[in-house]
Amino acid sequence: MTVTTTPRPFPLNRYRVQAILGRVAVHAVLSLVGLTCLIPLILVVSISLSDEIRLAKEGYQLLPVGLTTFAYEYILQEPGQILRSYAVTAFVTAAGTIAGLLVCSLLAWPLARKDFRLRGPLSFYVFFTLLFNGGMVPFYILVTRYLGLKDNIFILILPYLVTAWYVLIIRTSFSQLPTELLDAARIDGAGEWRIFFQIVVPLSKPVLATIGLFFVLRYWNDWFLALLFIDDSSMYPLQYLLYVLMANINIMAANPQTTGMPIPTLSARMAMAVLAFGPALFTFLLLQKYFVRGITIGGLKG
Numbered sequence: 088m089t090v091t092t093t094p095r096p097f098p099l100n101r102y103r104v105q106a107i108l109g110r111v112a113v114h115a116v117l118s119l120v121g122l123t124c125l126i127p128l129i130l131v132v133s134i135s136l137s138d139e140i141r142l143a144k145e146g147y148q149l150l151p152v153g154l155t156t157f158a159y160e161y162i163l164q165e166p167g168q169i170l171r172s173y174a175v176t177a178f179v180t181a182a183g184t185i186a187g188l189l190v191c192s193l194l195a196w197p198l199a200r201k202d203f204r205l206r207g208p209l210s211f212y213v214f215f216t217l218l219f220n221g222g223m224v225p226f227y228i229l230v231t232r233y234l235g236l237k238d239n240i241f242i243l244i245l246p247y248l249v250t251a252w253y254v255l256i257i258r259t260s261f262s263q264l265p266t267e268l269l270d271a272a273r274i275d276g277a278g279e280w281r282i283f284f285q286i287v288v289p290l291s292k293p294v295l296a297t298i299g300l301f302f303v304l305r306y307w308n309d310w311f312l313a314l315l316f317i318d319d320s321s322m323y324p325l326q327y328l329l330y331v332l333m334a335n336i337n338i339m340a341a342n343p344q345t346t347g348m349p350i351p352t353l354s355a356r357m358a359m360a361v362l363a364f365g366p367a368l369f370t371f372l373l374l375q376k377y378f379v380r381g382i383t384i385g386g387l388k389g
Contacts, residue, residue, distance in 0.1 A: 135159070135358035139351045158354035162332060162362070168320075169328070169362070175240070176307060176325040183244040184302040188295060191253045196283055198254070199261035210258075216251045230316060242316045243324060247305055253298045260294040261287060308363070329359040 129149055134142065138153030145152050163169060197203045198210050220226075236242040264287060272282050288295065313327035323331070333356060340350040351358075 131357045131360050135354055135361050137354055139354050142353055158351045158358040161351055162355060162358055168323075169325075171321060172323050172325040172328040175243075175322060179240070179243045179324060180303055180306040183247060183306040184299055186244065187248050187250070187253075187302045188299055190248050191250065191298065192257055192288070192291075192295065193283075194249065195254045195257035195261055196287065198258040199264075213251045213254050227315060237316055238319045238322060239316075240322060243309070243312050244306075246312060247302070247309070250305075253301060257291070257294055257298060260291050264290055326363060329363060333359060 126149070130147060133149055133151050134147055135158055136151040136154055136156065137148075138155050139157070141153040194213070198206055198213070200206065203209075221229075230242060231237045236245070268286065269282060272286055277285075308326055310324065310326035310330050313322075313324050314330075317323060317327070336350060336352055336355055340352045
């Protein structure tokens, strides 16, 4: 007589259980951190769609209070001006990012070459600019009197083309490339330009994408250069235009007798933030897969 027994389930290993619990805990913490970062964005959008009077009475909430688009309608009374500022900012961001990546990477490449004789002095010269600068007054005089770039679109691009911190990050990434591959390309007859653009640049996509994101955010969010050097309203970038609009709204809100309509202040401020960070957020989502890897590669000691 044979006795059949049902197989008993294999017990989970204690270390395997600990690993599963560890992953669950990590995912829970990261989900909480992600939600914490998302809540302010939701709050900004909610306030921009809230009624100004009810917002002043009931305070900020995650859901719109008295759903209305009055703040956006008020800001977009002259849509041509907003669209023109978007076009200026888009051009400055695109041209500045491409040119900045090219200049910074071309400067970082010789700094990463151990056979470059001036590597040390040039690296010190780049690092020195992180500690000292010429000051705002000499900079303003140089731009307006000697370079003649007042009310010129290129003044919104040129000052940020070379950033020492970006150059040092790219240099660190370049210095970690396999020298055997570069030497083999030289033996095969490849010149320095071909090695740089066909070998170095493709192998450095993560760090270049990360620095490119930094350039995008810097150009997109900049308003200070326009404040100093742009007087022509047709050349206002988006951030500076929103700054001017917010200043005008505050002035009119302080003198309500000058207008016969309610002036949104709280909701308009948040509506401007939505108009400003939308494209930059979309760019970050496109490049996020390179972000952590690029920072990791560029931050290691070469």
